[in-house]
Amino acid sequence: MKTKVKPVSPEAIEEAAQLIRAGELVGMPTETVYGLGANALDENAVRKIFEAKGRPGDNPLIVHVSSVEEIPALVREIPAAARKLMDAFWPGPMTLILPKADCIPSAVSAGLDTVGIRLPASEAARALIAAAGRPIAAPSANRSGKPSPTTAQHVFEDMDGRIPMILDGGACEVGVESSVIDATGEVPIILRPGGITPEMVQEVIGRVSVDEHVMSPLSEGDIVRSPGMKYKHYAPKAKTVIFDGAPENVIAAICARYDALIAAGEKPAILGFDEHDFGERTRISLGSVKRPNEAAARLFGALRELDERGETVALCEAVEATGIGLAVMNRMGRAAGFDIERV
Numbered sequence: 001m002k003t004k005v006k007p008v009s010p011e012a013i014e015e016a017a018q019l020i021r022a023g024e025l026v027g028m029p030t031e032t033v034y035g036l037g038a039n040a041l042d043e044n045a046v047r048k049i050f051e052a053k054g055r056p057g058d059n060p061l062i063v064h065v066s067s068v069e070e071i072p073a074l075v076r077e078i079p080a081a082a083r084k085l086m087d088a089f090w091p092g093p094m095t096l097i098l099p100k101a102d103c104i105p106s107a108v109s110a111g112l113d114t115v116g117i118r119l120p121a122s123e124a125a126r127a128l129i130a131a132a133g134r135p136i137a138a139p140s141a142n143r144s145g146k147p148s149p150t151t152a153q154h155v156f157e158d159m160d161g162r163i164p165m166i167l168d169g170g171a172c173e174v175g176v177e178s179s180v181i182d183a184t185g186e187v188p189i190i191l192r193p194g195g196i197t198p199e200m201v202q203e204v205i206g207r208v209s210v211d212e213h214v215m216s217p218l219s220e221g222d223i224v225r226s227p228g229m230k231y232k233h234y235a236p237k238a239k240t241v242i243f244d245g246a247p248e249n250v251i252a253a254i255c256a257r258y259d260a261l262i263a264a265g266e267k268p269a270i271l272g273f274d275e276h277d278f279g280e281r282t283r284i285s286l287g288s289v290k291r292p293n294e295a296a297a298r299l300f301g302a303l304r305e306l307d308e309r310g311e312t313v314a315l316c317e318a319v320e321a322t323g324i325g326l327a328v329m330n331r332m333g334r335a336a337g338f339d340i341e342r343v
């Protein structure tokens with residue numbers, strides 16, 4: 001199969017919508033990361049997603065809609081807190097877990113009684129869903145175990161020959177996947193941090209809880225509320241270590257470790273902020289230390305770059321784990337197996 005890459009245009013969206021209606025897969029831009037979309041109500045189409053990604057069947061997919069009017073048909077109930085979150089943060093980078101209706105194939109929900117629903121902010125994504133006339137199930141468009149794609153080129157690297165078409169909408173604005181929020185009860189539970197932060201949810205609902213596994217690895221016997229937590233996503237080939245502490249300590253510790261690694265014949269690279277001075281050492285930029293949203297937008301591209309360049313060790317600067325920084329630390333933490341050195 002040859003994979004076409006087409007920039008977003010009315011014609012390209014119509015072509016992609018026809019593929020979705022025909023039960024095929026399309027790589028699609030969203031504001032978070034690129035998605036691998038299929039008709040969410042077509043079990044066979046949904047199975048193709050798992051095949052193309054090499055995704056374990058017990059990891060459920062998020063269903064994307066183009067307007068809130070499409071949601072009542074997909075869920076059994078919209079609790080009051082969920083309604084408030086929708087009003088406050090949709091369209092946007094937030095997935096709500098709700099009790100699923102029977103029309104959602106069990107392949108989508110991985111056998112769970114709930115389904116994740118999202119109304120994306122990306123106009124191209126909403127136009128595609130509306131043109132297809134069906135909700136679109138879409139996980140991130142990477143092969144399983146690779147960082148989520150934030151450009152059409154990333155999708156092409158992973159999916160060339162596996163899907164008929166990628167819609168190119170440029171680089172994703174947010175750069176990390178949506179916040180996944182269990183909204184089946186009165187108190188929203190953040191299962192995966194993203195662009196909609198615990199602080200933002202707290203402000204609207206008055207209460208919020210954050211699953212303990214957001215910043216710690218799973219141990220055997222732990223209860224998993226969100227299947228995605230079980231999998232070691234986003235892992236570059238390079239051994240990844242995070243340094244956390246006062247900036248001058250972090251910079252000094254990273255430089256010292258870098259030099260020791262060079263002496264030992266390794267090929268280290270630093271994931272660091274523009275304002276920090278690492279001398280001539282190899283650095284992949286996380287943007288400005290003052291704007292953590294830049295680290296969010298750049299992190300997955302940086303992880304891919306590490307592998308392309310054959311770096312063997314990644315030395316990463318931590319960001320403060322508040323706001324969007326919590327999402328950055330969750331993804332960086334998982335890439336590093338939560339190997340965080342306090343300095």
Ligand code: AMP
Pocket residue numbers: 059060061062097109112114115116138139140177178180191225226227228229
């Ligand atoms: P991805 O689309 O690749 O970002 O993955 C979607 C993630 O959302 C999954 O890995 C799950 O962790 C989470 N998710 C989707 N549906 C549910 C659900 N019904 N219950 C809990 N978590 C879910």
Ligand code: MG
Pocket residue numbers: 139140148
């Ligand atoms: Mg994913």
